[in-house]
């Protein structure tokens with residue numbers, strides 16, 4: 343039986359320490375983020391990371407920025423022009439080894455930081471003009487070392503669709519790690535694929551079919567060498583695609599197809615009306631999902647009962663109340 347996050351230890355997420363309220367910024371302040379600290383916090387175990395403090399720079403310290411070219415910028419202090427790049431890189435190599443042992447299922451970075459920013463951190467030339475953008479030095483090394491671990495920054499998490507997408511990826515990653523990667527057995531990949539079909543369909547019906555073909559071509563003999571790496575690479579590509587209202591509507595009708603034989607004509611009509619209200623964006627996704635879950639609990643259709651799509655993450659996070 344596939345395990346769920348409730349069955350195992352808490353999901354571990356890396357996080358830029360200042361987002362939890364640690365006063366680690368160059369000027370001794372923090373950037374506590376209420377969603378990260380208070381809403382998501384109770385459901386995960388955070389591993390706080392502050393590259394600038396952990397690599398030995400003090401608090402307070404001189405502010406720094408990225409300089410040079412955007413493909414390989416340097417980390418340089420504003421006024422004294424001290425180049426901290428090598429210090430940061432040497433520290434990060436060891437820290438990434440430690441983080442690998444933590445089994446992280448995601449990382450939330452502090453936006454716009456020259457050390458921790460996930461994307462679009464400004465890169466300056468020596469005279470102070472912006473010449474491009476790059477991830478921060480540590481964030482870039484993290485993403486290169488762990489290309490499949492879900493990452494986001496606290497700024498992007500204010501967007502309800504990006505927030506839902508990130509948390510869903512974190513929970514899928516956790517199940518993937520525990521049920522497939524650790525067990526290294528083909529039958530667990532089959533079960534994982536079966537139970538995530540509707541989630542994957544909401545991201546890309548075409549790529550779901552491609553994933554299905556990878557599974558269909560698998561066996562115990564070729565599982566580790568070919569099937570697992572191929573499936574994993576495509577899985578995280580699919581999960582990054584945003585599940586749109588249109589794609590969710592199609593999945594909801596697909597769910598309805600599995601309930602048709604149980605529903606009375608007026609119940610079918612009600613379900614169509616609720617799905618259409620969602621498609622027109624008059625009600626959020628949680629409304630049709632709640633109605634479908636009601637019938638799944640009542641009639642217990644095995645296929646739908648097994649689908650994580652109907653309960654992908656804790657309802658208390660209210661993620662589907664806003665998409």
Ligand code: SF4
Nearest residue numbers: 359360392452455458
């Ligand atoms: S942004 Fe990164 S380096 Fe700066 S205080 Fe926060 S965790 Fe530390």
